[in-house]
Amino acid sequence: MRNTLLRFIQDDSGQDLIEYALLSAFIGVCAVVAWTNIPPKLATAYAAWDTNVQNLSSCTPDPGGGGC
Secondary structure, three states: OHHHHHHHHHOOOOHHHHHHHHHHHHHHHHHHHHHHHHHHHHHHHHHHHHHHHHHHHHOOOOOOOOOO
């Protein structure tokens, strides 16, 4: 029994597969986190940009060259 346990502890075959599986899971979790956090930030940026553009279009400049 002890030999079997020692052989099991020292055997590293299949280690690469487990490492790749853990790495893939980590990349997947990072992708999900990014996918859920990026759209709200983009929506906020586009809303601010739209507000600025709308404010520019509501401004009627003075024909004499004055600003808004």
